[in-house]
Amino acid sequence: MSSKRIVSATINGDAVEFLCEPRQSLLEALRDILDMTGAKEGCSNGNCGACTVILDGRPVVSCLVLAVEAEGAEIRTIEGVACGSHLDEVQSAFLEGAALQCGICTPGLIMQTEALLESNPHPTEDEIRIFLAGNLCRCTGYDKIVRAVQDAAERKAAATS
Amino acid sequence: MATADKPNYKVIGTRPVRHDGVDKVTGRALFGADLNLTGMLAGAMLRSPHAHAKIVSIDTSKAAALAGVRAVVTSADMPEQGDRTVELGEGAVNMRHLAANVLAADKVLYKGHAIAAVAADNIHIAQEAVGLIEIQYEVLPAVTCIRKAMEDGAPVLNDDVRTESLGSHPASDDSSKPTNIAKHFCFEMGDTAQGFADADIVVEREFETTTVHQGYIEPHNATAFWNADGKVSVWMSTQGSFTARQQTAELLRIPVSSVKVTPMEIGGGFGGKISVYLPPVAAMLSKKTGRPVKIVMGRNDVFEATGPTPGSYMKVKLGATKDGKLVAGEAWLAFEAGGFPGSPIAPGCMCVFSCYNIANARVDGFDVCVNKPRTNAYRAPGSTHVAFATETLVDEICEQLGVDSAEFRINNAAVEGTRRVDGPVFPRIGMQETVDAIRQSEHYQSPLGGPNRGRGIASGFWFNCGLKSSVTATVNLDGTVTLVEGSTDIGGTRTSISMQLAETLGITAEEVTPTVADTDSIGYTDVTGGSRTTFATGIAAVKAAVEIQQQLIERAAMLWEVEADAVKYVDGSAVGPADQRLTFKELAAKLNATGGPVVAKGTASEESPGGAFGTHCVDVEVDPDTGKVQILRYTASQDCGTAIHPSYVEGQIQGGAVQGIGWALNEEYWYDDEGEMRNPTYLDYRMPTCYDVPMIDTILVEVPDPAHPYGVRGVGEVPICPPPAAIANAIYQAIGVRIESLPMSPPRVLKAIQSK
Numbered sequence: 001m002s003s004k005r006i007v008s009a010t011i012n013g014d015a016v017e018f019l020c021e022p023r024q025s026l027l028e029a030l031r032d033i034l035d036m037t038g039a040k041e042g043c044s045n046g047n048c049g050a051c052t053v054i055l056d057g058r059p060v061v062s063c064l065v066l067a068v069e070a071e072g073a074e075i076r077t078i079e080g081v082a083c084g085s086h087l088d089e090v091q092s093a094f095l096e097g098a099a100l101q102c103g104i105c106t107p108g109l110i111m112q113t114e115a116l117l118e119s120n121p122h123p124t125e126d127e128i129r130i131f132l133a134g135n136l137c138r139c140t141g142y143d144k145i146v147r148a149v150q151d152a153a154e155r156k157a158a159a160t161s
Numbered sequence: 162m163a164t165a166d167k168p169n170y171k172v173i174g175t176r177p178v179r180h181d182g183v184d185k186v187t188g189r190a191l192f193g194a195d196l197n198l199t200g201m202l203a204g205a206m207l208r209s210p211h212a213h214a215k216i217v218s219i220d221t222s223k224a225a226a227l228a229g230v231r232a233v234v235t236s237a238d239m240p241e242q243g244d245r246t247v248e249l250g251e252g253a254v255n256m257r258h259l260a261a262n263v264l265a266a267d268k269v270l271y272k273g274h275a276i277a278a279v280a281a282d283n284i285h286i287a288q289e290a291v292g293l294i295e296i297q298y299e300v301l302p303a304v305t306c307i308r309k310a311m312e313d314g315a316p317v318l319n320d321d322v323r324t325e326s327l328g329s330h331p332a333s334d335d336s337s338k339p340t341n342i343a344k345h346f347c348f349e350m351g352d353t354a355q356g357f358a359d360a361d362i363v364v365e366r367e368f369e370t371t372t373v374h375q376g377y378i379e380p381h382n383a384t385a386f387w388n389a390d391g392k393v394s395v396w397m398s399t400q401g402s403f404t405a406r407q408q409t410a411e412l413l414r415i416p417v418s419s420v421k422v423t424p425m426e427i428g429g430g431f432g433g434k435i436s437v438y439l440p441p442v443a444a445m446l447s448k449k450t451g452r453p454v455k456i457v458m459g460r461n462d463v464f465e466a467t468g469p470t471p472g473s474y475m476k477v478k479l480g481a482t483k484d485g486k487l488v489a490g491e492a493w494l495a496f497e498a499g500g501f502p503g504s505p506i507a508p509g510c511m512c513v514f515s516c517y518n519i520a521n522a523r524v525d526g527f528d529v530c531v532n533k534p535r536t537n538a539y540r541a542p543g544s545t546h547v548a549f550a551t552e553t554l555v556d557e558i559c560e561q562l563g564v565d566s567a568e569f570r571i572n573n574a575a576v577e578g579t580r581r582v583d584g585p586v587f588p589r590i591g592m593q594e595t596v597d598a599i600r601q602s603e604h605y606q607s608p609l610g611g612p613n614r615g616r617g618i619a620s621g622f623w624f625n626c627g628l629k630s631s632v633t634a635t636v637n638l639d640g641t642v643t644l645v646e647g648s649t650d651i652g653g654t655r656t657s658i659s660m661q662l663a664e665t666l667g668i669t670a671e672e673v674t675p676t677v678a679d680t681d682s683i684g685y686t687d688v689t690g691g692s693r694t695t696f697a698t699g700i701a702a703v704k705a706a707v708e709i710q711q712q713l714i715e716r717a718a719m720l721w722e723v724e725a726d727a728v729k730y731v732d733g734s735a736v737g738p739a740d741q742r743l744t745f746k747e748l749a750a751k752l753n754a755t756g757g758p759v760v761a762k763g764t765a766s767e768e769s770p771g772g773a774f775g776t777h778c779v780d781v782e783v784d785p786d787t788g789k790v791q792i793l794r795y796t797a798s799q800d801c802g803t804a805i806h807p808s809y810v811e812g813q814i815q816g817g818a819v820q821g822i823g824w825a826l827n828e829e830y831w832y833d834d835e836g837e838m839r840n841p842t843y844l845d846y847r848m849p850t851c852y853d854v855p856m857i858d859t860i861l862v863e864v865p866d867p868a869h870p871y872g873v874r875g876v877g878e879v880p881i882c883p884p885p886a887a888i889a890n891a892i893y894q895a896i897g898v899r900i901e902s903l904p905m906s907p908p909r910v911l912k913a914i915q916s917k
Contacts (some may be wrong), residue, residue: 038188043460049845078188091745098808101652103185104428133852141819
């Protein structure tokens with residue numbers, strides 16, 4: 001019997017098929033098989049949030065999802081957030097608000113923020129801080145990240161009104 | 162807030178979008194672990210399960226026989242280092258110790274100490290093979306308590322370590338036998354005994370801090386390829402590609418010119434990504450296989466085998482007169498070096514009284530080996546420890562004298578001309594200004610309502626350093642400049658350096674395109690550390706810009722047929738004697754017709770920065786039932802000289818403050834009796850999350866540093882120093898207990914409340 005499995009999923013709107021070992025995580029599949037290195041590995045045990053992607057509408061830490069579990073799933077990653085060369089509101093808010101320093105946690109934080117604003121378009125500061133508490137950033141002290149999320153919420157509201 | 166009349170800058174002080182920003186918000190930026198090379202193998206390390214043991218034998222035969230395994234290396238494959246020390250950019254390093262830290266030879270000195278490495282077709286096979294390596298150990302008693310490690314009869318880690326006596330007042334230590342006490346610094350100034358005799362009030366306490374980690378989110382990584390021509394290429398995440406090159410070359414005993422280090426984007430460092438762990442191992446695996454080998458650490462490896470900053474034990478005493486003048490200080494400081502000598506005890510000694518003008522002081526400091534990971538720099542290394550002690554005692558003196566602690570600090574502050582205990586005299590500095598900024602802040606003036614609440618302030622100092630930097634700058638025909646630099650960019654320095662070049666040339670930040678180059682493509686540049694990059698690499702960029710100005714002046718003079726001396730460069734234009742003008746853009750467009758390319762270089766070497774001070778104010782609420790400390794409000798003021806990009810200056814202050822809050826309240830390595838760290842995960846090593854902290858308000862005090870053409874002071878390090886003491890002082894005001902140990906975690910605070 002083959003040691004690998006075929007997985008079919010939709011990633012950033014594209015139908016994707018890949019071969020993986022049952023022991024490989026979704027993060028590993030994204031990074032090492034599909035060459036999508038935007039999701040980062042900070043801890044491999046679900047504590048830092050650097051590998052956050054949106055799976056069937058929910059933010060997940062992709063290091064704790066097996067690649068085979070992605071069968072039939074719809075996945076959004078940091079690579080699919082910008083539309084062509086146009087950054088989305090969350091990316092622009094992070095960029096212009098200096099909400100990143102080294103940038104390693106940024107893809108995960110942007111995905112978590114996308115998930116937050118989809119479910120709660122007008123979060124309070126407290127709601128932002130609770131929702132982002134699983135995404136560690138060691139550089140910024142979070143001040144500018146929280147402000148960028150507030151700014152992104154306003155930008156998204158302005159874009160849809 | 163400007164404390165001096167600020168020149169009318171056009172670029173400096175603005176907030177342009179950083180040049181590497183789009184790549185970082187779209188996931189395109191390539192960090193070390195993102196590299197994928199054709200034929201690349203995955204490496205994994207075998208690490209010691211014991212804190213202290215002799216290695217009796219290593220059998221790698223089963224691992225080597227596993228299908229998919231391509232090579233195994235141990236210290237036996239690495240070159241002998243002999244007895245030598247090498248200058249590696251930030252001080253001399255004992256190569257035998259560095260090599261033994263990279264791959265243990267005959268002894269392991271901490272749990273997690275690397276012993277062997279495997280390269281295989283994928284990481285899973287490599288990890289499986291690591292489990293097949295058989296090692297016979299003779300387990301030795303471990304010592305993780307610094308005071309026990311200093312006792313006679315303690316297990317000695319390194320039989321080649323003798324106590325070295327250093328400082329302005331060398332002590333006479335017994336250097337005849339192996340010991341864990343690697344260094345004893347002693348600094349003395351004035352007459353300490355007389356100083357204390359003159360004091361009306363003397364306070365003295367003992368303090369302890371635990372081992373904490375820098376906590377960068379990106380684990381260490383390195384990919385190496387040893388080519389058939391003997392050249393070694395390394396791609397890695399590092400704070401300094403040139404020191405990484407030199408360490409790698411020295412460890413492999415090949416010429417530095419045979420190693421090229423390409424710095425990938427770096428996911429945080431804070432001092433912990435200067436020392437080399439993986440590149441020589443990956444290189445040796447590559448030499449054996451002829452293929453590139455990538456090694457990436459796991460998070461537990463990062464905790465157990467890299468970083469951390471030392472735990473410490475300190476006794477500090479301060480004396481003051483009843484009219485509020487500090488007259489004497491005494492400190493006895495012991496820092497854990499980890500498995501090998503090298504804690505930041507020297508800066509600890511130099512910083513302990515550095516915020517104040519104290520005429521009589523003595524400091525003794527000890528660098529002590531214990532069975533913990535070899536310690537490394539962490540943001541203002543050593544200064545946070547001693548600030549916790551000194552600033553707690555200053556608060557206690559103020560309480561006993563019944564004086565405002567901000568005013569007391571201003572009255573006793575180090576100023577221009579104050580001599581530090583280790584000798585140097587301060588140039589123009591801004592300690593008083595940062596305290597005054599806090600004193601005048603709305604936060605400090607506001608009432609603090611509610612039970613179990615307290616407010617504390619504390620100050621901190623860091624030297625900052627200059628060291629060496631190189632840039633090259635090329636003028637493009639479209640009126641832009643390509644800037645190549647050797648400083649790796651951890652938090653926006655591409656932009657802060659570009660802005661200084663742009664200001665000097667009278668162009669915009671966006672008209673500069675910065676690139677961080679590999680070690681074959683730019684001149685020697687020291688680490689991004691020591692708060693030096695915007696300062697020193699900025700000086701190099703300004704020099705390059707001045708050279709471009711000069712070359713453009715010559716081009717304009719040629720066009721106008723006048724002497725170059727008669728042409729000036731003003732506001733981005735060459736201006737001739739008859740008020741002829743050609744803008745930078747116009748001159749750039751004429752380059753090919755006026756003599757060809759304009760390329761300039763700039764270097765900085767051993768510039769002496771004036772040092773940085775910060776003062777923080779914090780409000781806390783203590784839960785008397787659980788001991789949990791909640792940060793209610795936080796304000797940090799800092800002398801940043803001149804803020805080039807205020808957003809990133811604020812970001813450094815906010816990030817440093819929150820690291821300090823983590824150190825103060827939760828972060829610690831928990832060791833069991835066998836010397837095993839029991840919490841090597843982010844779940845159990847509790848760094849602050851978004852939900853643990855409030856907004857961090859910043860006050861940028863600008864006392865320009867005369868050592869920099871635009872007055873820049875490094876800003877990265879000092880903000881981590883004040884938080885533990887500021888929070889301890891706030892906790893005291895809230896519940897009336899002084900806490901002398903970090904972290905001030907709920908169990909410790911609760912115990913303090915209960916034993917009140």
